[in-house]
Amino acid sequence: MSKNIIKTWCLRLLPVLFFFIVFVTYYHFPAVLQRCISNRKPLNNSKSLCGGWQTQKKWESLNFNISRQTQLFLQLEDFFWRERLSKLTLPYGLKGSEQMLLKVLAMTKSYEVPAQIKKLECRTCVVIGNGFAIKNSSLGSTINKYDVVIRLNDAPVRGYESDVGNKTTMRFFYPESASYDPTKHNERDTLMVLVPFKQQDLRWLKEILYNEKRVRKGFWKPPPQIWQGDVSKIRVLDPHFLWQTAGTLLHIPLDPKSKQNPVHPTTGILAVFVALNYCDVVHIAGFGYPDSRSYRQPIHYYGYETMKSMKNSYHDVNHEAETLKRLEESGAISFLHQRL
Numbered sequence: 001m002s003k004n005i006i007k008t009w010c011l012r013l014l015p016v017l018f019f020f021i022v023f024v025t026y027y028h029f030p031a032v033l034q035r036c037i038s039n040r041k042p043l044n045n046s047k048s049l050c051g052g053w054q055t056q057k058k059w060e061s062l063n064f065n066i067s068r069q070t071q072l073f074l075q076l077e078d079f080f081w082r083e084r085l086s087k088l089t090l091p092y093g094l095k096g097s098e099q100m101l102l103k104v105l106a107m108t109k110s111y112e113v114p115a116q117i118k119k120l121e122c123r124t125c126v127v128i129g130n131g132f133a134i135k136n137s138s139l140g141s142t143i144n145k146y147d148v149v150i151r152l153n154d155a156p157v158r159g160y161e162s163d164v165g166n167k168t169t170m171r172f173f174y175p176e177s178a179s180y181d182p183t184k185h186n187e188r189d190t191l192m193v194l195v196p197f198k199q200q201d202l203r204w205l206k207e208i209l210y211n212e213k214r215v216r217k218g219f220w221k222p223p224p225q226i227w228q229g230d231v232s233k234i235r236v237l238d239p240h241f242l243w244q245t246a247g248t249l250l251h252i253p254l255d256p257k258s259k260q261n262p263v264h265p266t267t268g269i270l271a272v273f274v275a276l277n278y279c280d281v282v283h284i285a286g287f288g289y290p291d292s293r294s295y296r297q298p299i300h301y302y303g304y305e306t307m308k309s310m311k312n313s314y315h316d317v318n319h320e321a322e323t324l325k326r327l328e329e330s331g332a333i334s335f336l337h338q339r340l
Contacts, residue, residue, distance in 0.1 A: 050122030055280045061330055064248050064249075073238060079105070090198050090201075091239060091243075097199050107210065110233075114191075125146060125149075125282050127287075128155070128286050130153065132290070133287065135301040136163065137337050140164060140166070143336075144165040144166065147169075148170065150275060152173075156302050167187065168186045169191065171190055173267075192229050193235045194234065196236065202236075241273060263315065265320070284335055289310070295308040296308070
């Protein structure tokens with residue numbers, strides 16, 4: 001074979017070789033890079049799932065058509081230095097609540113997550129639901145390893161550590177689900193995150209902070225009249241997240257017709273959406289309700305409430321369960337135990 005023929009064939013094969021190199025690099029380089037990093041610095045299983053390109057790819061795959069928002073809590077400057085326009089009232093906006101909120105934020109003075117979490121290049125988060133599914137799971141030690149552990153309402157920790165752990169970075173609550181002594185089932189540095197569903201929720205917090213006369217009207221369950229929490233650990237969640245949870249994630253009508261019963265997201269699905277915005281890795285546990293026809297089936301890992309108590313709920317738990325399933329199938333979240 002002449003040199004000219006060999007040269008011709010080499011030139012023809014160059015594009016094929018180039019394509020092969022690009023293909024291998026594109027699909028395998030991230031994995032190789034991850035192995036190199038792992039060999040240099042030990043990472044746990046959650047950390048190995050991190051990477052800015054992976055986080056953004058997962059977010060884009062959800063087709064929300066909105067940007068991730070990592071500023072979770074309302075700040076005084078949002079209302080003091082400039083006018084914050086909101087067309088919606090609570091729970092999805094702040095129209096009509098600005099002055100009351102300004103007083104609350106002036107007293108709390110802190111609006112960020114702890115610095116040691118904020119500076120992390122990769123945030124691993126787990127949202128712990130209150131469902132019966134986590135009972136006897138022995139997940140406690142696993143849960144404690146996450147950077148951020150989000151808990152809900154007044155779910156207890158003491159006495160259940162083997163299943164739910166004892167680390168609590170944030171606890172989402174509203175007045176009716178508040179405990180008068182937050183130190184009992186939280187850590188000293190736990191952020192107490194108020195989720196304001198109605199104007200009365202902000203009024204309750206203002207009365208607590210300023211030691212004003214308590215107004216009991218407007219609550220479906222009497223909230224604590226004395227609250228022994230650390231003021232510096234109080235945060236107020238931006239209603240933007242509940243609005244997006246309802247409209248973008250669950251596709252709930254924000255302004256239902258007069259004959260329709262209003263449906264609102266649970267605190268749990270809200271916390272999952274917040275975690276998707278803030279965290280690189282999102283795992284969940286304690287989510288899922290039993291069959292709605294099983295009225296005697298316990299719904300929490302604690303207490304004695306059954307499915308009967310959910311009969312007239314303003315939450316569509318079946319729809320939320322389907323949404324969590326979709327998020328899991330897309331790779332956006334993972335369950336730490338078998339999904340109900």
